Amino acid sequence: MDLFASPPADEALDLADRMWQWTITSGLRIVVILLAAALISAVASWLLRRFFRTMIESSSKLTNVAGVVVKRDRRAMNAAQARRAQRAETLSNAARNVASMVIWAVALVMVLSEVGVNVAPVIASLGVLGLAAGIGAQTIIKDVVAGVVMLFEDIIAVGDVVDLEYATGTVEEINLRVTQVRSIDGVLWTVRNGEIIRIGNMSRGFANAVVMLDLDPASDNALVTEVLEKVTAELTTDPEWVDVIQGDATISGILGVDGSRVQRRVLVQVAPGEQWGVEQELRRRITAAFREAGVTFALPRFIDAAQQG
Incomplete structure (x- = not known):
């Protein structure tokens, strides 16, 4: 018997016919399922993005119905609107990821059914495996629950x-x-x-720009206060910074005194995320104003070897 003999022509034709029949039935349905999953995923992504965008636009319109507002209220409204836009983008990304996972999971089950796999036992097995995985993956479940809470x-x-x-x-x-x-x-x-x-x-509501000052104990406290009031008044009315600063400056009294320094503090309420730029500008202006007024900062404290011993 010739093991390498060609199969009979009828068997070859029958195999080709079965392959063709599978291609135009199950194979075509698999292609349709994959294309439909891709299309549905794209449409769902667009709808979710559109939904959250519409939610933000509607919320902004309701907020603007209030009519004329003062500059500070307008600034707060703009900050709230930007915050809503951030939240919508975050929720949109999370919702689109979940929707895509669900759609492709369903498509995978349908494809397995078309290739002849009995999906009922598969689904049952996946349920059992899911339960076991859930018990063993409590950390992941904890992470997901915490993520949902943070988002919503x-x-x-x-x-x-x-x-x-x-x-x-x-x-x-x-x-x-x-x-x-x-x-x-x-x-x-x-x-x-x-x-x-x-x-x-640090990006919610407002932030505080805080500048701590260590001054020479011989400094005139009244003069220091006068200089700080002048500097902060100029800063809070400067057109370059007026949209960033949300309130008047608070100048503390003497916070602490020791043999080498007197400590003061300047605090300005600003838009969230802008505190570092305002602090830098405050330090620059205060340094220049102190130099002009003759106010000196405290020198660094050194501990000599005798004291260390």
Whole structure:
């Protein structure tokens, strides 16, 4: 018997016919399923993005119905509108990711059914495996639940400057499992949502620009106050900074006195995220004004070897 003999022509034709029949039935349905999944995923993504965008636009229109507002209220409204836009973008990204996962999971089950796999046992097995995985993946479930809570309670949003205890910086991405924060030195930190115990959000409502001053004990306190009042008044009315500063400056009295310094503090309420620029400008102006008025800063304290011994 010749093992390498060609199969009979009838068998070859029958195989080709079965392949053709499968191609124009199940094969065509698989192609349609994949195309439909891609189309539905794209439409769902567009609808979700449109939904959240409409939500923001409607909210902004309702806010503007109030009519004429003072400059500070207008600034607060603009900040609130920007915040809503951040939240909508964050929720939109999360919702589109979940919708895409569900759509392609259903498409995969339908494709398996078309290739002859009995999906009922597969689904049942997946249910059992899902239960076992859920017991073994409690950490992931915890992360997802924490992510959902953070998204819908608007605790943080993409673009916020936050302190997550483990990382401090600008939020670049939030999903259901992790939050990614870019620190000031450029490092991208990824923190699991379930591990976030406290959140310090520096982009909500307002921030405080705080400048601490160590002055020479011989400085005239009244003169120091006069110079600081003049500097802060000029800064808060400067057209370049008026849209950033949200309130009058607060100048403290003497906070502390020791043998080498007198401590004062200047605090200005500013728009969130603008405190560092205002602090730098305050220091520059205060330094120049003190130099002109003859006010000197305290010298660094040194401990000599005898005192250390």
